[in-house]
Amino acid sequence: MPLRQLPSLAKLARTSDPFEDTDVLIARLLRSKPEGKHVEWKQSCPIGPNVTKRTKYRVVKALVSFANTAGGFVICGVAPSGQWTGLDEEDLTHVDPAKLSELINGVIAPEIPHLNYREIQHDGKLFIVLHTPPSKNMPHVTTKEVSEKLGSGARHTLIMPKAVYCRFGAKSDLATPASYQQIISKRTEFLRDELLRRIREVPVPVPVPSKSAPALGPGTALRVTRITDDPSAPAVRLTHKRSEASGIFVHEELADGLFDKINNVLEANRLLARGQNRFFFGDSLYYRVYAERQHVEGDTELFEMLATTALRDLYAPGLFWLNNLEDAKCAQQLFSLYCNPKNPNVHYLLRIASLFGREFSRWLFGLWQEEWRNHPQPPDFYWTFQKMLNRKDTNDPVLIALRSKPDTKFAFPDADPPLTYGTLLESPPHAAKLLSHACMREFEQDHRFRSPARQLDFLAYGLALVKRGAKIAPIVIDLVQKRDDHENIEQDPRTVRG
Numbered sequence: 001m002p003l004r005q006l007p008s009l010a011k012l013a014r015t016s017d018p019f020e021d022t023d024v025l026i027a028r029l030l031r032s033k034p035e036g037k038h039v040e041w042k043q044s045c046p047i048g049p050n051v052t053k054r055t056k057y058r059v060v061k062a063l064v065s066f067a068n069t070a071g072g073f074v075i076c077g078v079a080p081s082g083q084w085t086g087l088d089e090e091d092l093t094h095v096d097p098a099k100l101s102e103l104i105n106g107v108i109a110p111e112i113p114h115l116n117y118r119e120i121q122h123d124g125k126l127f128i129v130l131h132t133p134p135s136k137n138m139p140h141v142t143t144k145e146v147s148e149k150l151g152s153g154a155r156h157t158l159i160m161p162k163a164v165y166c167r168f169g170a171k172s173d174l175a176t177p178a179s180y181q182q183i184i185s186k187r188t189e190f191l192r193d194e195l196l197r198r199i200r201e202v203p204v205p206v207p208v209p210s211k212s213a214p215a216l217g218p219g220t221a222l223r224v225t226r227i228t229d230d231p232s233a234p235a236v237r238l239t240h241k242r243s244e245a246s247g248i249f250v251h252e253e254l255a256d257g258l259f260d261k262i263n264n265v266l267e268a269n270r271l272l273a274r275g276q277n278r279f280f281f282g283d284s285l286y287y288r289v290y291a292e293r294q295h296v297e298g299d300t301e302l303f304e305m306l307a308t309t310a311l312r313d314l315y316a317p318g319l320f321w322l323n324n325l326e327d328a329k330c331a332q333q334l335f336s337l338y339c340n341p342k343n344p345n346v347h348y349l350l351r352i353a354s355l356f357g358r359e360f361s362r363w364l365f366g367l368w369q370e371e372w373r374n375h376p377q378p379p380d381f382y383w384t385f386q387k388m389l390n391r392k393d394t395n396d397p398v399l400i401a402l403r404s405k406p407d408t409k410f411a412f413p414d415a416d417p418p419l420t421y422g423t424l425l426e427s428p429p430h431a432a433k434l435l436s437h438a439c440m441r442e443f444e445q446d447h448r449f450r451s452p453a454r455q456l457d458f459l460a461y462g463l464a465l466v467k468r469g470a471k472i473a474p475i476v477i478d479l480v481q482k483r484d485d486h487e488n489i490e491q492d493p494r495t496v497r498g
Contacts, residue, residue: 006031013038013071016133019118026122029075029129033082035170038071041078045087045128047103048094053148057158059130060104064142065165065172067112067135068183072167077127086125095128107159108140136190139164139175139183188280191268262292266302279309284443286316287453291439293320300329307333315344316450317435317457323464330468331475338364338480343381350385351401355462356469361389363477398425398462402455410455412438413448424459431459 006028012018018025032039045051046059059074066072077087097117105111116131146159164175164183175183266289269280279286286309289296296302303324310318311333322330337349353361365385372378384403391400399405399421406422412434424431435456438449465472 009036009038010070013066013073013131014133015071016114017116018073018131019116019129022118022120025129026120029073030084030122037069037167037169038066039073039075040170040172041080041082042074042076043079043085044076045091045095046074046076046130047096047100048091050091053146054156054158056103057107057146060107061159061165061172062167063104063112063115063130063132064108064140065167067132067140068138068164068175069134069167069179071133072131074130075127076130077125084122084125084127086122086127089126092119092126092128100130107142107144107146109143110137110140112140113137134186136187138187138190139180191281262289262295263297265289266296266298269305270302277305277308279305279313283314283316284445286310286314287439288443290317290320290453291436291443293436300325304329304333308336311337311348312340312345315348315454317439317453319457319461319465323461323468327468327471328475331472331479334472334476335479335483338476339483341379341381343379346381347384350381350388351458352465353385354388354401355397355458355465356473357397358389360469360473360477361385365389367480396425397466398458401458401462410452412452413441413446421459424456428460428463431456432461435460 006024009028009032012025012028029039035041040062042055042059044055047056059076062072062074066074077085079085100117101112101115104115112132112135114133114135116129118129118131120127120129142159142161142163142165144159145157145161147155147157150156160174164180165172166175166179166183265281265285286306289306290310296306298306303321307318307321307325307330310316310321322333325333334349334352337346341349349364353364368378368382368385372382388400388403394400394405396406402421404421406420406425408421410419410421410424412419419434424434435453438453438456441449442453
């Protein structure tokens with residue numbers, strides 16, 4: 001088979017079961033010369049009465065390194081020169097995959113969850129291929145020291161205790177600082193994918209066809225009410241996706257267990273963050289959390305982190321978090337936006353300033369006017385804010401923030417009948433309900449709902465901030481003035497410091 005038609009060794013190494021097509025795997029491994037990031041050769045069996053301690057634990061070190069890096073293969077029966085010489089059939093009878101797994105997991109923690117063992121034939125010769133994909137439980141740390149006594153009487157360390165081994169080219173060695181960073185990144189990615197998978201899974205009980213059938217067990221996340229007693233009626237598959245819905249009507253009721261998963265995600269993020277004010281799981285899962293925002297159980301620190309994620313990292317809906325912060329904490333969020341006026345996030349500050357009234361908006365615009373009026377090309381948000389400030393057709397702060405009018409149609413996909421900003425403004429609870437729906441659709445990768453979600457956020461929670469504006473705005477002004485005074489002191493060499 002031509003090399004260009006074979007999958008890459010890196011792809012095969014990442015696969016949970018690369019032995020689905022053994023011929024393809026062998027063809028690719030035969031072309032893997034010399035040893036490298038994903039492959040290591042051993043001439044003898046990995047374990048057995050005639051196998052040295054050094055050989056055993058070199059195999060162990062290689063497999064642990066592959067699990068901590070990007071996956072890989074140990075091929076037993078290949079000479080150091082790369083020639084596939086094969087193994088003796090008698091030696092193979094002493095190889096027990098269970099004992100091999102026990103040998104590896106006996107010196108590391110946590111255990112490697114996925115270790116593949118396969119005996120293969122090539123050109124009439126026998127070989128052993130050991131494989132592990134990149135581990136979802138990385139890093140695997142050694143738990144004990146393993147050494148051997150040399151002829152000189154000295155001891156040679158084969159496995160160091162409390163060490164993390166990684167793969168570097170054709171060598172398995174101790175992890176570097178860069179390796180630790182990669183491990184943390186991969187581990188975070190694995191956790192994120194697992195949380196996304198679990199949070200998408202909503203167990204659905206199969207409808208009971210008769211009274212004599214066993215009852216459904218507890219803990220299901222959806223309870224289904226059948227609309228017919230006919231036992232021959234077809235089973236119903238529930239889905240939140242409109243495109244997958246059938247014509248059979250069911251009633252669904254969400255259980256509290258679904259909301260527990262939301263808080264589990266946030267608790268996992270707290271453990272990963274270790275004091276960092278950061279949401280690790282990306283925008284998709286953030287929208288999933290925001291869809292169930294009213295069920296989030298947290299303290300000020302958690303709401304601060306989520307507000308920072310929405311306002312400064314993702315430019316996503318987040319006014320609910322602001323409304324759960326005290327005035328000073330809320331002002332600090334806006335002050336941070338002012339200090340880092342980057343598009344598109346700075347538009348949050350423009351909109352919230354509009355909620356706080358024209359006096360605060362004029363003060364903020366005055367700061368930017370002083371900074372940018374002599375500049376040949378001020379940023380786009382400068383002109384946007386000027387237009388918002390000069391509006392004469394409405395005094396409604398939410399409509400000014402959204403740069404819209406009451407009779408303007410609201411761009412919400414699939415809305416029937418069409419919505420207007422005016423009708424939504426009159427019913428914040430309805431806007432909040434649509435906001436949750438939009439966040440779920442964005443979570444499902446329907447990006448048409450991203451912009452409507454941000455606008456619905458202001459329609460649902462903007463009035464609450466309007467009522468708080470008189471208390472929050474002065475705090476923001478004070479923070480800015482203190483910063484400016486401090487900068488003036490730093491820049492004036494004539495200032496005498498006490």
